[in-house]
Amino acid sequence: MIEFKNVDVVFGKQPERALPLMDQQESRQTIQDQTGLVMGVRDASLKVGKGEICVLMGLSGSGKSSLLRTANGLNPVTRGSILIETEEGVQDFHALSEDDRRNVRMNTITMVFQKFALMPWLTVAENVGFGLEQKGLDKKTVREKAMHQLELVGLAEWADKRPDELSGGMQQRVGLARAFAMETDIILMDEPFSALDPLIRTQLQDELLHLQETLNKTVVFVSHDLDEALKLGNHIAIMKDGEIVQHDTPENIVLNPATDYVRDFVAHTNPVDVVNAQALMRPLDRFAEEDGRRRISKRDDCWLKLGGHISDTRLQYGDSTPLAVTQWTEGATLESLPKQPVVVNPQTKMQEVMALRYQTGHGVLVAENSAIVGYIGDRDIYHAMLGKLIGDD
Numbered sequence: 001m002i003e004f005k006n007v008d009v010v011f012g013k014q015p016e017r018a019l020p021l022m023d024q025q026e027s028r029q030t031i032q033d034q035t036g037l038v039m040g041v042r043d044a045s046l047k048v049g050k051g052e053i054c055v056l057m058g059l060s061g062s063g064k065s066s067l068l069r070t071a072n073g074l075n076p077v078t079r080g081s082i083l084i085e086t087e088e089g090v091q092d093f094h095a096l097s098e099d100d101r102r103n104v105r106m107n108t109i110t111m112v113f114q115k116f117a118l119m120p121w122l123t124v125a126e127n128v129g130f131g132l133e134q135k136g137l138d139k140k141t142v143r144e145k146a147m148h149q150l151e152l153v154g155l156a157e158w159a160d161k162r163p164d165e166l167s168g169g170m171q172q173r174v175g176l177a178r179a180f181a182m183e184t185d186i187i188l189m190d191e192p193f194s195a196l197d198p199l200i201r202t203q204l205q206d207e208l209l210h211l212q213e214t215l216n217k218t219v220v221f222v223s224h225d226l227d228e229a230l231k232l233g234n235h236i237a238i239m240k241d242g243e244i245v246q247h248d249t250p251e252n253i254v255l256n257p258a259t260d261y262v263r264d265f266v267a268h269t270n271p272v273d274v275v276n277a278q279a280l281m282r283p284l285d286r287f288a289e290e291d292g293r294r295r296i297s298k299r300d301d302c303w304l305k306l307g308g309h310i311s312d313t314r315l316q317y318g319d320s321t322p323l324a325v326t327q328w329t330e331g332a333t334l335e336s337l338p339k340q341p342v343v344v345n346p347q348t349k350m351q352e353v354m355a356l357r358y359q360t361g362h363g364v365l366v367a368e369n370s371a372i373v374g375y376i377g378d379r380d381i382y383h384a385m386l387g388k389l390i391g392d393d
């Protein structure tokens with residue numbers, strides 16, 4: 001876990017001089033004109049839990065890197081604090097002694113940069129093991145750990161080559177392997193894929209998501225690419241002029257932009273690609289209960305009767321025969337579906353939900369841990385298409 005609490009970053013001599021002006025909400029330009037100081041970040045608060053990827057997003061100069069770099073001491077914190085969960089408990093990073101801070105940097109935090117920063121005179125495996133060697137691990141363990149990480153990123157057979165024999169994408173994979181080899185809980189990533197071709201970039205994003213499934217790191221990831229942010233982030237923090245203007249789930253960023261700046265960012269995003277069943281659905285408690293059934297739609301006189309198991313659940317229109325429901329498995333062919341209501345999991349993408357709605361002729365049910373938790377009808381789909389969040393009537 002890492003938490004940024006009311007972090008201000010000011011560059012220049014005697015940076016505290018900027019604080020009163022910042023508190024008066026003066027603009028960056030005014031602060032610079034009056035003090036000669038550059039405001040990098042103003043009052044940024046953000047918490048990233050274990051297993052989460054938080055993407056800092058914004059235009060060039062919005063303060064993403066300035067904020068990220070406070071998390072391992074590469075940038076000063078002029079005011080505010082950064083709390084980091086370490087083996088010794090939660091620590092206020094900038095209040096620590098130089099030695100303790102070094103320990104946190106060594107054992108808890110790793111950073112991956114845009115440029116691969118590999119040492120050309122070392123082999124690939126030596127590059128991956130470099131930090132571990134600095135930590136004082138013996139040569140055999142270092143080699144084993146390095147090889148394990150190289151296997152994870154599919155580069156084991158390149159272990160004894162020099163970095164310049166590898167393509168850019170492969171070098172960045174080595175960068176990832178090196179970061180993961182440190183086995184730290186927190187990984188900071190500053191535009192790690194920006195220098196790569198689009199195709200390689202997509203592959204590395206997929207690989208990062210795949211690794212994250214098992215490694216469960218706390219990741220703070222800087223990007224200026226909305227598609228990348230939407231794909232990778234459990235949460236996205238959009239920054240403008242040094243401030244976080246919205247910190248939210250990808251779905252909410254797209255469906256409920258907090259300001260015009262965010263709205264402009266997401267204007268060309270198709271919600272179908274981003275929104276999932278969880279965000280689309282209306283939770284069950286939104287539907288009135290009568291005689292042990294819930295009324296799903298007044299217009300269609302549609303009722304849901306929950307059973308102990310999903311297989312006992314029934315959807316009924318008026319007095320017609322109750323319909324059994326069937327669990328949808330991701331990737332199954334739509335054409336072979338019976339004309340029967342389906343149940344999806346909360347992560348199912350809107351695109352698929354719409355296809356299922358169309359194919360089955362019924363609304364779509366959502367289940368989590370084998371219990372129905374919500375329902376997606378046409379109205380919910382229209383709302384999302386119109387950029388409104390579910391339930392805002």
Ligand SMILES: Nc1ncnc2c1ncn2[C@@H]1O[C@H](COP(=O)(O)OP(=O)(O)OP(=O)(O)O)[C@@H](O)[C@H]1O
Nearest residue numbers: 011038039040059060061062063064065066067224
């Ligand atoms: N070391 C520094 N000294 C002085 N000003 C700095 C320093 N680092 C960053 N800045 C300024 O702080 C502001 C925020 O920059 P920052 O690099 O954090 O933005 P960014 O959103 O990461 O942009 P980019 O995508 O271009 O990297 C900018 O005005 C920048 O010029």
